[in-house]
Each structure stands twice: as C-alpha cells, then as structure tokens.
Amino acid sequence: MKTHLRVTIVMCLICIGAFSWGLASAEAAGADWKVLQQSTYGDTFSYDASSVKHTENNTLTVLTKTQSGQYLYEMDCKNKKARLLEGAGASQSVWFNITGGEDELLYKAVCP
Missing domain, CATH: 1.20.5 (Single alpha-helices involved in coiled-coils or other helix-helix interfaces)
Structure with a gap:
C-alpha cells in the first residue's frame, strides 16, 4: 500500500x-538558444541568438541563461566591455572588462 x-x-x-x-x-x-559552454555535470551557459539587439549607443543587448537564472547583458563590442542589465547581481552603471570565461565566449559569439 x-x-x-x-x-x-x-x-x-x-x-x-x-x-x-x-x-x-x-x-x-x-527563442533560439545556443549553448556556449557545458560542464561535465550538465550545467550550461547559453544565449538566445534571437534576443541580440543593437542599441543606439553602438552596443548590443543579449539574453543569457544558466542553471541559476536568466541575465540580460549589454555589450560594448568595440571596447570589449559588458554590464548586466537584468538578473542576479545586475547593476546598470557598472561596466566590466571582458577578460575570459563565459563572458569571453559570449563576446566571441555575438560581437562582429
């Protein structure tokens, strides 16, 4: 029973x-999700290719996701910088240099 x-x-x-x-x-x-990185444990870092939008400020925005949530990035491709607009830890005023890791993978995938 x-x-x-x-x-x-x-x-x-x-x-x-x-x-x-x-x-x-x-x-x-x-959505058109593209996996950029997958760990041996199945954790993935992906971006939505259909979400890539060019802005008036010569930057672009792109939606990403991981197991912990979704994030909206703004990327300055010319200066190799990014900032999080939405998601955990987002602060619209704080730009950071793209120096490697997942951010570098995203940069290479979406920046011309």
Missing part, C-alpha cells in the same frame, strides 16, 4: 514537471 502511494506521488510530480516544462517551452518558442 505504501509503495503504491509513493508511485502515485512520483507520477503526479512527473506530470506536474512535464506540464511546467511545456509551459516554459511554449513561452520560449521564439
């Missing part, structure tokens, strides 16, 4: 997860 109850609970959780994933997929149907 306890086993049957556990199986039922697990099946309900799977159904709820599948439904939630379906909503997220439908919401992002216009």
